[in-house]
Amino acid sequence: MSKYSRDLKIIIANEFLSGESSEILSKKYAISSRQIRYWSQVVAIHGDNAFQPTPHLRHAEARLQALKLMWTNNWSLGHTSAMLNLSSPGLLFVWLDRYHKKGFRGLEYHSRGRPCMKKPRIEPTHSDDKKTIEALKEEIAYLRAENAVLKKLEELKQAKRQQTKKKR
Template identity: 85%
Template structure:
């Protein structure tokens, strides 16, 4: 989620394009003047379609094309980002940095968020009557190991309790 709404960006950019200075708007809205100038550049190019999500840029090939467009036309990060209607020129900088570091594979979309800590346990869809002998043996071995771990954990807990009682 963006820090500033799309509507606010367009309003501030239109005020700048109407002749208000970026420093005045910066003080009025507590936003950097550089950010305001970037927003106004995007609005000047794209108008009402500014800051719309660009799903096609999630693909590595499209990101590479964006970088090639910048290199071919000798554009700056800011101008290229404005031409591509990106939320921030920083996004293009990240792509460029990843491309220099890892090549094309660095441009692949990476999922966000914290990965799950739970191990993926394969659960058989067979009922007990349909399982083979090997599947049943494997399940018994797993349950025995799980039981042993729980017993050891309980034993350690009791030992710890006894030690704390002795200290008192």
């Protein structure tokens, strides 16, 4: 999610393109003048389609093509980002940095945020027909012990209640 809405970016960029100074707009909206100049560049190139999502740039091949476009035309990061309708030139800088560090693999899309919790491993339950007699006996012994513990806990709770009633 972007910090500023698409509509606000276009309004501010149009104000700049109509002749307003980026310094004045910067003070008016509390946004850096460099950011305002970038937005106006994107709006000047793309018009009403500025700042639309670019899902095709999630693929590593498309990101590499974007970098090659910058290199072949000898464009700056800002101009290339504006031509590609990116939200900020920082994205292209990150791609370039990853490409220099990890090569093509660095351009692959990585999901953001916390990874999903691992699902607990569920042991397959066997029906009683398939269990051996020994396994059934063990299960019965475990259930009886569990039942005895629960009964003892209930007795202790009742005894404690009895004592508090006597004290009153």
